[in-house]
Amino acid sequence: MAIYTAGDHRCIGCGRPDLTAQHRHARGMGGSRDRRLGLPANGVPPCGHGTAGCHGWTEHHPIGATLLGWRLATGQPLKAPFWTRFGWRRWTNDDDPDFWAVAYVDHDDLDSLASRLAAVDTFRARDTCWH
Known part of the structure; x- marks a missing residue:
């Protein structure tokens, strides 16, 4: 899955190998016909699931997750930056509209x-990775 390349096939927050796909723009309970929601750029790979791991942290801390770029506010573009344990990244498809890649972003x-940066510090200082 292309989304997993964003964290080098490990959790973008803590490096664990048990990955899930976090939708940056929520799909909604009933799904959506919006094609963009299924693109790799609408995802990041945290560990865990909706109630545990870094994925659980994202669901329980929507403001922090938005500052980290793991969630996108209404109107934010898919190319908005997101934080990984390697630093800030963004999805790009500048060379080929059908091929999404991860690019470095200077903070x-x-x-x-x-x-x-305060959100990154808060995330790093958490007591647990919700495991």
Whole structure:
């Protein structure tokens, strides 16, 4: 699955190998006909599931997850940056609209830098990875 390349086939938050796909723009309970929701750029690979692991953290901390780019607010583009344990990344398909790849993002190019960096510190300081 292309989404897993975002974390080098490990959890983007902690590095564990038990991955799931977190939708950055929510699909909604009934699904959606919006084609963009199924693109790799609409996902990041945390460990766990909706109630455990980094995926659980994302579901229980929507503001922090949005600052980390693991969730996207309404109107945010799929190419919005997201944090990984390797640093900030973004999805790109500049060379081929059907091929999504992960590109490095310099943290100096981020909007709301102070808030985003504080979210990273909060995530790293958590007591557990919800396992």
